[in-house]
Structure formats: structure tokens, C-alpha cells
Amino acid sequence: MVLEKLGEAINAGIKKITNAIFLDKKLIDGIVRDIQRSLIEADVNIELVFALSERIKKVAYDESIKGIDKKEQLVKLIHDEILSLLGKKKELKLHKKTSIMFLGLYGSGKTTTIAKLALHYSKRGRKVALLGLDTDRPAAMDQLEQMAAKAKVQAFIDKVEKDPLKIIKKYESALKKYDLVLIDTAGRDGLNKELIKQIKKLDKELKPDYRILIMPADIGQVAKTQSEEFQKALSIDGVIITRMDGTSKGGGALTACAETKAPVFFIGTGEQLHEIETFEPVAFINRLLGMGDLQSLLEKVKSASSESETKRMEDRLKEGKFTLLDLYSQLEQMNKMGSIDKLVGMIPGMSEAKVPKDLLDKQESKMKHWKSAISSMTEKEIENPQILEKETSRIKRIAKGSNTTTTEIRELLKQYKLLKEMMGLDGIQEGKIDQKTIQKMAKKFKGKIKF
């Protein structure tokens, strides 16, 4: 099952929350946007996606929840929201004698799935029979016959008869000998009234114990309408999702089921007859996020939390050790905060209108250059940037080695000095940067910061 991409995006979001020093609006919006995007790409219904992001934002913006609490709550929220998107687990309970009718769109994999289930249940001691009622598609009966032979179960088919009702009559008594009857029907579009009428007729005649909808994993935004229509017409008992072995994430099918309250019983994961699994939402989400349960997830938040990072920084400052690498991580952190915007906005005389729109982009590309410049430095230079100013040949060497200019490196050094000075301010040493501190910073460095 290829779900890495969706899992990655959600994990990245959780990691960002965990590592962030401040959960400000900009950061939250960014995370929500990433999760939104990944869910949309997984074909989750758009309305659901937006509703979910609103709920995340609501908690995130709530000023009354603070610090670690907020992080925990957010992670739990994301976890629970996605779990609820997947729906609840429900097992398919078989009685002593059970009949199940399968229906779905064309080419969704009804016949293959039936054969898989036949094998699944006959292995578990059931006497299984297949009933073929797909009289529309050429060779559908042959397909069921061949699949039944592979699964070593009996198939009741009629290659000539065109009326499924007559086929039902024909085999009515013969089928009574079996514990489990799996009924194959023709593919149909849930929006086609004629075909829905037909399946209703079959349903009335067969009175199956269960009606199961088959849906392919790669179905897009149509998933919702289709499942709704089938649900309306027949009250579906559950769903089996096929083609879960592809690159699609099954988001459309899965969430459509959760929304129409139809549980997902099984997922099909390949072309071979044994490739069918029961669907476990909790295990599914754990696989998606690549970690154990929620508890361990929350613990991860606590341990990997930024507190330690802030602490480390504090200690370094107290020791008077503030290197270029620290500068870099600080700058990165500040960029995330959108602090350039904030700082600029607070400096009197610098109205928004005067700040070029591409400033942040420029800053980012500058950061990239700085990063490579720092990588080109020796350990000694990183720890004591002062020596660069004394021995300018070093700057030339670094510029050459990192494909940057000496001007850029000088600028980096200037920023370093500036920030080192800034770090001397009270608030920051305590690990708190609030609006006031920023204002103080802005006042102190008015006119000194140039972008």
C-alpha cells in the first residue's frame, strides 16, 4: 500500500508543531495548508477537508491554550480527525446461512473480489457458492466460472439467459445447500435510474443478508455521489475497496464510506486471490503515520518538544557561545515566525507599502547562500566568526568554496554580530519572545536592519 506521501505530509505537519518555538498564525496556516493539500491529493472530499482544517485552526488560534498543552491538543486533534475520516471498524458477521449481494461501478473489481472472499471464507470452513447475475458484460459468466474454479468453489451461472431474475429462480433450491452465497451483479452507475431500478428488483427477489458496494481506491470526487446514490437506493451494509495496491491513497473511497456511514469491511490489495485484507482504521492510520498509537505520538511531542531546543540555546548564550550555526537556526526559526514582517511592521516610518513583496523570497534565497557559506567554513571559523574579519583571505576562500560572494559573507557576519547583540536582551535569554520583546528589539535596532 503506497500511502507514504499522505503520511509524510501529515507527519511533517506534526513535526513542525512539535519543533516550533511559537505556534503563531503563520506557522499554523502553513501546516494546515500542507495537510489540506495532502488530503486533497488523496481524493478526500473537498468539503470534508475544509471542515477539518477549520477545526484544527480553531484549536490552534485559541489563545487560552498554551505551550505544550496546545501542541498535544493539536496532534491529538489531527490524529482523531483523520481517524474519524476513515470511519469505524465493523466486522462482517456471518450467520449460519448468509447471502451477500455485490454491486458497484463498472470495472471496480466485483468478480475478482467475490472470488477472493470465496477463498477467504472457504478456507475458514464455509461452504461457499457463487451466483452469477451479470448478464450484461460479455464473458462475465466465464470470468466468474474461471475464478470459482481457481478458488475451488461452486459457481452457478447461465451463459445464455439474459434475465437475471430467471437465473435466480433456476438456482433457488440448489443454493439452499450452501452456507454462504456470494452474488455477482453487473456493473452500474449509481446515477443511472434504469440500472438502479434493475438492482432494486434483484434485491427484492434475492433478499440478501448483506449488500456490499465495491469501490476502487483511485476514485476521485465522484466517490461521494456514487456511495450516496447506492446508499439511497439500497441501504448498503458495507463497502470493499479494491486496487489498494496502486499509488492512490483511497481517500475518496474511504471518506465517502465514512460519510455515508457504510463501514469498510475489506480492502483488495492485489491481483491474486489471497490478496484481500480486513480493514482496521486504527492500524491503517498508524501505518499512515508510521508510528504506534496516539499515546506514543503524544510522548514524542513532549520529548522532542522545542523546550529542549530553547534550553540548549539559552545555555549556549549563558556560556557566551553563539556560533554562526546558531545564527542560522535562529534565522530559520524567525523566518518561520514571519518575524521579518512583524519587525518591519513595528518599525515606525516603515509602512507595509514600502516593503517589497518578494522580500521573504529574497531572504530565503539569501539563507540558502548563507547555509552553503557556513558549510564551507572550518569548525574554528564557525565557532569564532571573529577571525574571519581579521583574516579576510578566509572570506575569499569561503566565497570560492561555496559559490557565494564575499559581500554575502560579510553580510552574514554583520547579521551575526547584530543578532548576538540582540540576544543580550532580557526577554530572549529567558526563552520568551513576546510582542514586547520584539518591539524592544525593533526600537533598539531601528535603522540598523537592512534587507
Next chain:
Amino acid sequence: MFGSLKEKLKNWIKKSSEKNTLEKTPKKEIIKKEKSKKTPKKSSKKIKKEEKKIKEEILEDEIIENTQTIEEKSKEKKSFFGVFKRFLTEEKFEELFKGLELILLQNNVAYEAVQAVRDELSNNLIGKNIKEIDLAEELKKGIGSILINPPNFIDEIKGSLEVKSPFVILVCGINGSGKTTTIAKLANYLQKNSLSVCLAAADTFRAASIEQIEVHATNLKIPLIKKDYGSDPASVGFEGITYAKKNSIDVVLIDTAGRMQNSASLMREIEKIVKVTKPDMKIYLGESITGNDAIEQAKTFNDSINLTGIILSKADVDEKGGTAISVALVTKKPILFLGTGQNYEDLEIFDKDKLIEKLGL
């Protein structure tokens, strides 16, 4: 197909242009007011004060008019900064595009494709004079730049037949997309255009696939070349071509087994079939109901065997229709036909202009 998308897009364009006109009117007033005040020197401070005054006046006006929502008022304030620059800014564009984005996503256009439309539009529109922007026209261009009109299918084949015979068409796609049904429709279409056809049953994997294509061959009275289940699909294709050469048949249609694009061994198999049969046309058969994965599917098939074109099946099921845009974007290949039903005649030639027209643009 495309019914709902069309309606929504129309609404969106209407709304957006309404917004635009709403915003235009107060702007004119502002300009007039400015003139009447006749500022001698445009020192920035004075202008700022004036701006405030004018802003207040506008707000009053609006309250009197009582027609605009609070949201729009705040927009007005923002756009007020743009008195001096009546150009579409990036922010304004983002705002306008948000609505369109949602509509496209709801209509099954893959996220990547939506971003492409957005880039296209933003490149064309940002910095332009707001008055000059024809939203409908730009949107039409944006979508139009993604879709490619197919060449005339029959002419293409007939042209090629003058040089080389037979014309070989390979159809591939993922499981259950409707390859066999579509091949029967294609065979029917070719026959109607007085081309002789034979089928090669190269799906030797799926149960009853050979029986299925056999039924179609009998119905349409065309020869079928088949082998046993489990035999090499490339050799079935090759034999189809040999048969066509011997019997001077114009077109060979090769039906292949459905394969998931992420199954490396099956993708190697299709590459081998291509190598052996050297098809003149490689058609990817996609479903119009597929969501975002359509991009991944079409892309992988295109990367591995360099497709000639695409057919989208089940277009009658999907009232949304965004998949056409997604698939065309990622492969940059034309969509040849749309499959629109269970009968042999249910094959529609894809027409980009018709589609755009259907969208109501």
C-alpha cells in the same frame, strides 16, 4: 458530463466580475473627490490624511447604500491602497483564484492540474490593468492551454497506411478501466470508416478476458488472434500483426491486461510488448472517475512507453469531468475519445473547443 462544472464556473465568473464592478465604482468616486480637492503638492503626509478622509466618506457611502457585505467592505479598504495602481496584485489574484480553485478541485481536477491553471492565470494577469481583464477569456485560455485537440483519427491511420501496413494500435491501462470494451468500440468505429480490423487478445492474464473479447469479435464479425491463458502477450500481439499482413488487414488492435502503474514487472512487460509489436499508436485508457491518482497513472504509462494519446472511459458516469484536464496536463498528449456508455456506438471524439464551450466559457 461537465454539467456541474460548467454551472459552477459560470457562477464563479459572474460573482467575480460582480465584485470587480462593485469595486470599480467607488474607485471612480475617489478619483473625482481627489481632483475636486486639488492638492497642490503631493506630499505623502497630506495624501495619507486625505486617504483617511476619503476612506471615511466611502464607508459612509457604503453604509447608506447598504448593499455590500462586511467582507466586501474590508476588501474595499484594502483595494483602496491600489488607487494609484489599478493593477491586479498578487494578493488580489489569490483572493479571486481561491473560489476557482475550490470549484476545480470539487470537480475532480487533480491538485497538480489546478496549480498549473493557477500559474498560467497568474502569469497572464498579475500586473495587468484590472479593467482590461476578461476573466472568462483568461480562464478559457488557461484550460485551453492544457487540453490538446486530437488529430483526425481516421485520417491519421489512412495517411500512415499509405506508407506502412498494418497500422498497429496498442491499448493499455490499469485494471478495470474498460480496455476491452473500448477496443470493441474502436473496432466498430474503424469498420464504419471502411477500415478492416483484427483484434489481438494479449490479455492472457485475467479470467475470461479472452472469452470477453471473443464475444465482441463475433458480434462485430472481425477476426481475433488468441493464444492460451498465461502465454506471452507480446507474442500474441506479434501474431496479430503477422495475421494482418497475410490477410491485408488495415488495423490491428492489441488488447493488453490491466496493470497497476506501480507494478514494476508489469510495466516492464508492457515495455516489452511495445518493443516487439512496435505499435503506431499507443493509447492509454483512463477512467474519468479517477481522482488525483489519474496524474500518477497517466504519467507512469507515458514515461514508460511514450503514449500517443488517451481515451477516457466512463465519461457517462462522471458528471464532473476534471480528469480530462489532469491527464492532459501531465502527459501533454491529446485525448482522442471519451467512452460514454455500454454500446458500441458510445464513443465520442474528444473536442477541446466543445468541452470549453460546454464549460460555458
